[in-house]
Amino acid sequence: MDFMKLLRSFEEFLFEATSWLVFYPLTLWRVLVRPLETMGYSDAEQGDDEAGRYDDSLTPPLFLLITVVLMNLIALAAHLPQPQGGGTLQHAIFASPQNAALFRALIFSLIPLVAAVALLRRQGIRLSRESLRPPFYAQCYLAGPCAVIVIGGGIIFQRHDIPNVYGLLLMLAGIAWFLTAQTRWFAGRLAIGPLRAAGIAVWALVQALVFFVALMIPVALF
Numbered sequence: 001m002d003f004m005k006l007l008r009s010f011e012e013f014l015f016e017a018t019s020w021l022v023f024y025p026l027t028l029w030r031v032l033v034r035p036l037e038t039m040g041y042s043d044a045e046q047g048d049d050e051a052g053r054y055d056d057s058l059t060p061p062l063f064l065l066i067t068v069v070l071m072n073l074i075a076l077a078a079h080l081p082q083p084q085g086g087g088t089l090q091h092a093i094f095a096s097p098q099n100a101a102l103f104r105a106l107i108f109s110l111i112p113l114v115a116a117v118a119l120l121r122r123q124g125i126r127l128s129r130e131s132l133r134p135p136f137y138a139q140c141y142l143a144g145p146c147a148v149i150v151i152g153g154g155i156i157f158q159r160h161d162i163p164n165v166y167g168l169l170l171m172l173a174g175i176a177w178f179l180t181a182q183t184r185w186f187a188g189r190l191a192i193g194p195l196r197a198a199g200i201a202v203w204a205l206v207q208a209l210v211f212f213v214a215l216m217i218p219v220a221l222f
Contacts, residue, residue, distance in 0.1 A: 024063070038057075060137040114211065115208075117132070118203075119190070
């Protein structure tokens, strides 16, 4: 009986893992081409039963995690130098590909966290796990391309055989795409004008960067 349970668990894992080969590129394409529609889809899926949620796509946090892992693998394949100096904590994180990928996923999750909190505060909704989950999940879809932009641009900057201008163009185009989608999201959810929504989007991104720096300081020192 235990063997059959183990076999069924392996079957489920095998199916789930291989299905990512289909649903990851599909989800990435939807986010890039129709970001607001994809975020609305995430909101709608929160009301479904747990077994049926995100049946035709990846869950937003998993999408973000897989994106970071893939970009981390690309960085490894590019033979980029590891960060020099720093303390024991920094060495422990970046000496292991697994630790580096998880740490970067944590870093990029700051973007959806800050944006979700900003939305709830302006809506006057009490902050709780239940109220935070829908906007956080929706924002994780936007954070996936952000990981591609930032890590991809960083890879180009560290490659001496590729002009840095390509990395700069990638980051500028990516930031423009992200802030446009973020502005439209805030404008629609808060029923405000585009200028005010753009200000909220930029301020949320700045706050996420501040949290990133605050997190990196102890990593670099200890």
